[in-house]
Amino acid sequence: MISDSSTERVGQYANDLLKADLAFRRGEGLLFPATRTSAQKTARAKEDLSSQLFESRAAGKIATAQIAMHLDRDWRDGFFRQLDSLLDADEWEPDDEPVTQLSYKTFLRTIVHLGATRRPGIGASEDGQLIASWRNGDDRLVIISGQNDRVRWSVRRNIDGELEVATGVTTAARLPRILESFDCEKLYKA
């Protein structure tokens, strides 16, 4: 079973994925630019964190309103509860970037395109990308939403007793075809 309340910032598996992707990211900076200068960090630190988190929550909800006619009402309401919990100022690491509008947009387009009716646990990367994770026993799927429909994905599946692990970067449009071979629908469809 997947826990609907798994709203921790970065889940255990997502942490592993991020570590594994570090080297990858160094070579793929154009796809997921994440590096901030110290000047940028200092400037950001001076800004009001609560206000930034409020703006990020609002951006997520406004982006959802654009496609809400294609979402189940309970899915939407549950996702909003997850967002409120994830972007809570008391829990947020001040140096981390709140989730960006472009990441929300990619995430929501991906969800509708996949037909993902099971709500994922959500987290955020330090550079403001939304992390969605589905889990069923040892099987896991993690999708990190960048901008302009670029997604980073990682799958861990136990198929006929054999463990398969794969990761990659693609577009939201291509993702269903890539995940098809791992039989991932069981993870993200109710």
Next chain:
Amino acid sequence: MASYKHAPIQEAVIDLRVKTPATQDGIQKSLKRLANRYPDAEELRDVEVAFDNTGGNVNVVHRQSGFKISSADKADIALVKTTGLTSARLAPYEGWEKLYELAQSNWEAWCKGTRRTQAERIGVRYINRLDIPFAGREGIPLEHYLKFVPNTPDFSHRPLLSHSVRVVKQLEDKRWTCTIISTMVDPPPLIGHLSLLLDIDVFRQEDIPSHDDALWEEIAAVRELKNNVFEACITDQARELFL
């Protein structure tokens, strides 16, 4: 409009504008009355740009015109302005009754705060979005979904890349006028889809009742008018998208 399971409504609006603008103090009082329903507020500003055609100077004046307030889930929005009140609902749409009751209650709060009651324009606007899957097709003939499409000369068989059509027409009851806009959404919000906006604004600027009960009776009557316009604009193939 028939009751659709997946109503294509992106935004539904009931808008009232008054003859005599309210004061900023009145707006503040209205905001307090609406704060429980709409906890988030942001300022609205009009920008007026004046060009001096003798010396070439440009004068820019920013003027506060009101506030945009929203519910915690950002789906209910109201524009509280000196010139009137707009109540809007974004997707997911929850039905006419709910929007109507909300707008009526908001109007009561606005009138009590501003001490203005006489509307000079009432309007109901529904912005619909038809998300049509390409499903392997290279192009999607608009006329399969809309009865309100551009009539293009036959110089190419290639699909339309964009279009925008706007008409303004009186309804059978000549007190009401309707503006309809049909256009493509670019980029479309969904992957593998063509999205068409069908924006229907039914409004009236004459013979507007001064008494609140009569005013809201007139607004209630718009429901059928705008539904008739919507149904007249779409095809059965479009209706299948909303089931």
